[in-house]
Amino acid sequence: MSSTRRPDRRYAHPPGATFTAYSPDGRYIITAGTNNAVRKYTVASEDEPETIDDCQESNTGLAVANDKFIIGSEDGTVSLFNMSSNELDQILVRCSLPVRDVALSPDGNWAAVASDETAVKVVNTNDNVQIMYLREQSRSVKHVTFHPTGAYLAASGTDGVIYIYSISSQQPSLIKKVEGVVRALEPDDDATSKAAWSPDGRAFAVVTPTKDIVVISRSTWERQRTFSTGHTGHINDIAWSPNGAFLASAGADGKLVIWESKTQTIIKKYDQPKVKSISWHPKENTLSLTNNDGELVTLPNVLPPDQEGLLLRPPLLNDTSDAGTTDKPTPRQRRDRSLSRDPLDELMGLDDDDDFIIDDDGMGYAEPKSNNVNKRGFEYIHDDGYNPSTKRRAYDAWEPTTHAPFQPGSTPWRGGRKYLALNLIGFVWTVDQETHNTVTVEFYDRDLYRDFHFTDPYLYDKACLNENGALFSSPKTDSKPAYLFYRPHSTWSTRADWRIQMPEGEDITAISLSNSYIIALTSKSYLRVYTLFGTPLRIHRHPHSPVVTCASWRDYVMVLSNGPVAATGHTTLTYSIMNIKHDETLQADAIIALPPNGVLKSIFFSEEGNPVIYDSEGVLLVLQHWRSPGQANWVPVLDTTQIDSKTTNTKTVEYWPVAVAHDKFHCIVLRPAEKYPYFPRPLLSEFDFKIPLSSSTSTSTQSAPHEETLVRESLLLSLLEDLIGARPSTSEEGHARSTREHAIDRAILQMLAVECRDDKGEKALELCRLFRDRDKGLELAGRIAVKYGRGVLAGKIAALGEEEEMEFL
Structure with a gap:
C-alpha cells in the first residue's frame, strides 16, 4: 500500500x-449504531455499503464470524444475521x-x-435452546470475551472483578476471579474494563484505574507487563493486532x-476523538475504528514501513517442532529443554515460566506420561486393567500380574x-486448574x-454420589496425607459436612457410599467403616492384598482383592460380602467370574440391592443367592455385543456402565474408538435384560424368545425371593x-404351544413340570394340547395333575 493514503472517514x-468489527477472513467490516440499520462494507471497495434494516435500535454490541454476525441492543434483543x-x-x-x-466463540457456534x-448467557448459535448460564458474579457484566481456543470466557463485571470461566463442558465452571486490576464501572460508561485475550491465549490485557494497560498471565494470574503513560483520560477500547x-x-x-x-x-499516536470501538484488519496493515459521532474511520498503513514487517509476520503461536506426533512434551519438559521460542514470547517478553499447554481438543497431550506415572502422581494403568509395573520382564524374577x-x-x-x-442420581467431575481443582456436582x-x-x-x-450426599477422597502426596470428605445434600444443623485425615503413609484405594455407611479401602488393605456423620465404626484388614475396589448398598459392602495366581500368571480376582450392621460375612474370598484373559470394568449394586459386574467382553452379570454362604x-x-445394531448404528460400539435398575442396564454408548465418556456429558441409554441363550440364527427361533423370558424371569424371581427371605416383605x-x-x-404356555404345533409331545410334557402355579398351569396346558389335537399329550397332562395331587396328599 502507498504510504500517502489518508484515513478513510465515512458516516455510517x-x-x-x-461499533465495528472485521470478519475473520478480512472480506467485510460490519458496523452497528443507534439506528436500526446495520452497515456491511466490502473491504477495498469504493462501493456503498450494503444496508440491513432488520436490526433493533440503540445497539450496544457486535460480534462477527465469516458466515454470521450477532448484534445486541438496549431492548435486550440479540439478533443473528446471515453474512451471505x-x-x-x-x-x-x-x-x-x-x-x-x-x-x-472462534468457531462461531456459541454466543x-x-x-x-x-x-x-452463552447460547448455541445453531440451536438457541442450548443455553449455559454463568452466575458467579454478584453484579451485572459489562464485557465478555472468548479465549482464542473457545474453552474459556472472561466476563468483566461492573463490580471491578474479572471472572474467568471454563465453558468446554455443558456445565460451565468458574476457575478464577481476577480482582484489584480493573475499576468498577457503570454499565453505560464509555470506559472499558474488558479482558482482551492475546492471540496465543497465554495472557489478556486490561485497563487499570491509573489509565495503564497491564498484561495478566493466564498461568499465574499475575501482572506480567505494563503499557503506561499512553493516555491522560480513561481508555475506551483496546485491541491486539492479529499476531x-x-x-x-x-x-x-x-x-x-x-x-x-x-x-x-509507543510506536505512533493518532488524533482520533470519541473512539468507541477498534478492529484490526486480519491480514493487512490497516486498522478501523468507530466513534460516538457515528463515523467509521479506516487507517491504512497504520504502522510505519519499518514496523509493517513485524505486523505481517505469520502468527506462529505454537511450537511446531513436534508436529505430526501425538506424544507431546509436558510443560515441565518444555521448560527444561531448549526449544525455539514462541514468536509471542519474544514479542511480549514473556518468561519461560509462563509457558503452558492447553489441551482443548481432548487428545491428552497436556498430561505427562513418564515412567507409568500420570500428572497426579498415580501409577498409570493400562487399558487391559492390569498393573504394568508388575508384568514380567526378561531376565527378571517372575512376578504375578495383579x-x-x-x-x-x-x-x-x-x-x-x-x-x-x-450414576442415576447425577454426575461429578473435576477440572485441573494447575494449582487446584474445581469440582462440580450436578443432578x-x-x-x-x-x-x-x-x-x-x-x-x-x-467420588461417590447417592440420595443422601456426596463422598470424596484425595490421594496422599509427599507433602500432605490422604483425606476423606463427606457432604450431605441437606441437613437441619448448621454444618454437617466433615473431613477425615488418613494416617501417615496410608493412601485411599477405593471408596463407597450407601444409605447407612461410608467405606474407605486403603493401601494397607484396611477396610475403614464410618457412619454418615464421620464416626469410625469398624476397621479390619482384608486377608488378600493388594485390594482392588469396593461397592456398598445399605448395610452390605463388597470388597474385591487380588487372590491366588491362576495358570495364566494373573492373580484371580476375589470378592467378599459383609453385613456391616450385623458384623457377619456372607461370602468370603469367592472368585469373580471373568472370561479367559478378561478384566473387570466396573462393579456396583443394582437399585434392588444385587451385586453386578461388567467385564471387558461387554457382559453384564448379577450375583444370584449372594446372601447364602457358598451358594452364590x-x-x-x-x-x-448382541444388542441390535439398529439401536446403536454400529456393531463395534463400546458401553460405559452406569447403573442397573428396574431390570434395565443404564449406560453411556461411547463413540467409535472411545473407551471412556468425555465432555460434553453424553446422554444415558438403557437396554432391557436379555439372557444370552442363543444367537438370532438359532433353529428354534419361535421358542427362543419364550425360553429367554423363562430363564430371565426365573432369575429375577429368585433374586426377589432372596430379598424377601432376608427381611419382612412389603x-x-x-x-x-x-x-x-x-x-x-405365561412363557411356559407359549413354549408349550410351539411344541404342540411341532408335535414334540415329550418336551411339552416336560415343560408342564415347570409351572409355578401347578393347578392353573396344567389346566391351561391341557386346553392347549386339545386345541392342537394332541389327545395323548392331553391325557398325560391330566395324569400329571393327578400325580401332583396324590403327592400333595
Whole structure:
C-alpha cells in the first residue's frame, strides 16, 4: 500500500455509540449504531455499503464470524444475521434488561451475552435452546470475551472483578476471579474494563484505574507487563493486532495509541476523538475504528514501513517442532529443554515460566506420561486393567500380574478434566486448574437436589454420589496425607459436612457410599467403616492384598482383592460380602467370574440391592443367592455385543456402565474408538435384560424368545425371593413376586404351544413340570394340547395333575 493514503472517514450511523468489527477472513467490516440499520462494507471497495434494516435500535454490541454476525441492543434483543444473505436468521436470545456486550466463540457456534442481568448467557448459535448460564458474579457484566481456543470466557463485571470461566463442558465452571486490576464501572460508561485475550491465549490485557494497560498471565494470574503513560483520560477500547505484535488503545483524551508488545513502547499516536470501538484488519496493515459521532474511520498503513514487517509476520503461536506426533512434551519438559521460542514470547517478553499447554481438543497431550506415572502422581494403568509395573520382564524374577485398583464410575484424566462419578442420581467431575481443582456436582432431578460447585485444593480423585450426599477422597502426596470428605445434600444443623485425615503413609484405594455407611479401602488393605456423620465404626484388614475396589448398598459392602495366581500368571480376582450392621460375612474370598484373559470394568449394586459386574467382553452379570454362604453364582443378564445394531448404528460400539435398575442396564454408548465418556456429558441409554441363550440364527427361533423370558424371569424371581427371605416383605414386593410367577407360567404356555404345533409331545410334557402355579398351569396346558389335537399329550397332562395331587396328599 502507498504510504500517502489518508484515513478513510465515512458516516455510517447517526451520532451515538457505534461499533465495528472485521470478519475473520478480512472480506467485510460490519458496523452497528443507534439506528436500526446495520452497515456491511466490502473491504477495498469504493462501493456503498450494503444496508440491513432488520436490526433493533440503540445497539450496544457486535460480534462477527465469516458466515454470521450477532448484534445486541438496549431492548435486550440479540439478533443473528446471515453474512451471505444479509438477512435476519433469528432472534438468538432475549434478555429482560439491556444488553451491554456480545461475543462469538472462534468457531462461531456459541454466543456470549452480557446484559444488566446478573447472569451471562452463552447460547448455541445453531440451536438457541442450548443455553449455559454463568452466575458467579454478584453484579451485572459489562464485557465478555472468548479465549482464542473457545474453552474459556472472561466476563468483566461492573463490580471491578474479572471472572474467568471454563465453558468446554455443558456445565460451565468458574476457575478464577481476577480482582484489584480493573475499576468498577457503570454499565453505560464509555470506559472499558474488558479482558482482551492475546492471540496465543497465554495472557489478556486490561485497563487499570491509573489509565495503564497491564498484561495478566493466564498461568499465574499475575501482572506480567505494563503499557503506561499512553493516555491522560480513561481508555475506551483496546485491541491486539492479529499476531499480537502490537496493541492499539483509544481513550477519552482523543488519542489512538499504537504500542509495540515486546517493549511496551509507543510506536505512533493518532488524533482520533470519541473512539468507541477498534478492529484490526486480519491480514493487512490497516486498522478501523468507530466513534460516538457515528463515523467509521479506516487507517491504512497504520504502522510505519519499518514496523509493517513485524505486523505481517505469520502468527506462529505454537511450537511446531513436534508436529505430526501425538506424544507431546509436558510443560515441565518444555521448560527444561531448549526449544525455539514462541514468536509471542519474544514479542511480549514473556518468561519461560509462563509457558503452558492447553489441551482443548481432548487428545491428552497436556498430561505427562513418564515412567507409568500420570500428572497426579498415580501409577498409570493400562487399558487391559492390569498393573504394568508388575508384568514380567526378561531376565527378571517372575512376578504375578495383579489387577490394578480402580474406582467404579471414574474415568482417567483427559484434557485436564475427569469424571469422578456417574450414576442415576447425577454426575461429578473435576477440572485441573494447575494449582487446584474445581469440582462440580450436578443432578438429574433439580427439583429434589441442588447442583453445587466448589474449589478443591485437596485434589479429590474419587467420588461417590447417592440420595443422601456426596463422598470424596484425595490421594496422599509427599507433602500432605490422604483425606476423606463427606457432604450431605441437606441437613437441619448448621454444618454437617466433615473431613477425615488418613494416617501417615496410608493412601485411599477405593471408596463407597450407601444409605447407612461410608467405606474407605486403603493401601494397607484396611477396610475403614464410618457412619454418615464421620464416626469410625469398624476397621479390619482384608486377608488378600493388594485390594482392588469396593461397592456398598445399605448395610452390605463388597470388597474385591487380588487372590491366588491362576495358570495364566494373573492373580484371580476375589470378592467378599459383609453385613456391616450385623458384623457377619456372607461370602468370603469367592472368585469373580471373568472370561479367559478378561478384566473387570466396573462393579456396583443394582437399585434392588444385587451385586453386578461388567467385564471387558461387554457382559453384564448379577450375583444370584449372594446372601447364602457358598451358594452364590454369577449369572449373565446381558451381552452387549448382541444388542441390535439398529439401536446403536454400529456393531463395534463400546458401553460405559452406569447403573442397573428396574431390570434395565443404564449406560453411556461411547463413540467409535472411545473407551471412556468425555465432555460434553453424553446422554444415558438403557437396554432391557436379555439372557444370552442363543444367537438370532438359532433353529428354534419361535421358542427362543419364550425360553429367554423363562430363564430371565426365573432369575429375577429368585433374586426377589432372596430379598424377601432376608427381611419382612412389603406389599409391593408381594405383588412383584406374583407378577414374575405369572410371567414364568405365561412363557411356559407359549413354549408349550410351539411344541404342540411341532408335535414334540415329550418336551411339552416336560415343560408342564415347570409351572409355578401347578393347578392353573396344567389346566391351561391341557386346553392347549386339545386345541392342537394332541389327545395323548392331553391325557398325560391330566395324569400329571393327578400325580401332583396324590403327592400333595
